Amino acid sequence: MGLFERTGKMALGSRLRLLTAKVTEDAARIYELYHIEFAPKWFPVFFVLAEEGKKTITEIANEIGHSQPSVSKIIKEMTVAGLVKEKRNSTDKRRNVAILTTKGIQLTEEIKTQWKDVGAAVESVISEARHNLWEAIQEWEFLLEQKSLLRRVQEQKKLRESQAVQIVSYDEKYQTAFRALNEEWITTYFQMEEADYKALDNPKEYILDKGGKIFVALYENEPVGVCALIKMNDPDYDYELAKMAVTPRIQGKSIGWLLGQAVLNAAKELGASNVYLESNTSLKPAINLYHKLGFNKVVGRSTPYARCNIQMEVRFSK
Template identity: 70%
Template sequence: MEFFNKVGKVALGSRLRLMTAIITDDAARIYESYGMNFMPKWFPVFYTLLEEKEMTITEIASEIGHSQPSVSKIIQEMIAAGLIEENQKSSDKRRNIVVLTPQGWEFSKELKLQLKDVEAAVDGLITESSHNLWAALEEWEFLLEQKSLLKRVNEHKKKRESQDVKIVEFEPKYLDAFRSLNIEWISTYFEMEEADYKALDNPDEYILNKGGKILVALYHDEPVGVCALIKMNNSDYDFEMAKMAVSPKAQGKNIGFLLGQAIANSARELGAEKIYLESNTILKPAINRYYKLGFQKVFGLATPYKRCNIQMELKI
């Protein structure tokens, strides 16, 4: 086990596979010691049929969490061993029912005795160990069902990479990035509109000189994200959060959320009580991000954009 001591918890899958191989090898020897011509991989299928009496291959696969091709292959092996048979005499001719043979039912009597011995041995292991592996596996299965290991790793990846993101205030040198990043994402999903060009071509006149702000996200000193805080007049809202865009090559680093947080903080510093945004529901990651930032849906405001089908506000 020196390898696992060196590598640590990242080798979890390899260590579990090794333990599975050890237990499976022992299981095969246990069947041999009881004089049983039986393979460990057959057990889930056999036990399910023992309990349910008759099932289709699809039902068995669903019950034991295996793929249908895998179960089909096991079924054929067990038919060859004389333990089960496919019964075509079901009430629904389209359903191919699998059942135990008389030999299978006779074998089950011996198996039940063996299972008592195996259960007693496992109970002994649990008693001798400091940690109940069986209970821990049940807990881990539940936790991974709630949030997969893949999602957990990606969350930590985002968190680590976001530490290299720096949010800075707009400078003239970022004008091209502000324009190109917005045109890139808008053109990917929609069409550029007159209001887009007005803000992107003249950010000083349309945004900055009216009391707004533009923030830029730098990743390794490269501008990869932008977002604007636009002053709103004759409205219930102080500012609009708009023109948020993140380069596709920098997505997955939490940049949109960091920009949104920074814009909300800027609005708070400027004395705002509520900020507003417009979006489209096909942009599901963006909508989820806005909810995470605390925005809620509102209705009925006039909009210059054809693509807008959702309006949201954030009370600061």
């Protein structure tokens, strides 16, 4: 086990496979001990049929958590062994159901003594162990069903990479990037409009000099995302979150979230009671991001953008 001490939890799958192989090897020898010709991998299918009678391949697969091809292969092997047979479903002639043969039914009686001994043996291991593996497996299955290991690794990767992202205030040296990133994003989905050019060509005059702010996301010192907080001349809203763009070359690093947080924090520091934005519902990742940032849909406002079909706001509690 020295390898696993060196690899740590990274080798979880390998260690579980090794444990599974050890238990499966013993299981095969246990069947031999009781003079029963039976493959350990058949057990889940056999148990379901013994307990519930006839079942379709799909029903068995869903119940034991195997793929349909895997169950089909096991059914064929058990059919060759004379334990299972297939017949047409009485309610749906297009589907076959698997049922135990007379030999299979007899085996359920013969095998009960073995099951009892195996159960007692497993209980003895549990009583000797510091941790209850059976309960731990149940807990892990539940937790991984809620959020898979893949998803958890994706989140850790995003968290680690997002820590390499730096959010800085706008400087004139970022003007080219501010325009290029927005133009790249807009032209991917829509067309540039007159209102776009006003802000992108003159960010200092149109945004900064009017009391707004612009933030730039740097990844490895390269500008990869931008977002603006624009002061609104409006009785209902103080500021607008606008001109958010992240290059598609750098995704999955929470850059949009970090920019959005920077803009909202700046709005609060400026004493804003609310922030407004405009978007398009076809941009599902963006809409999801705005919801996570606390924005909610509003209606009944005019917009200078043809591409806008949704307007949202976030209000700050005082």
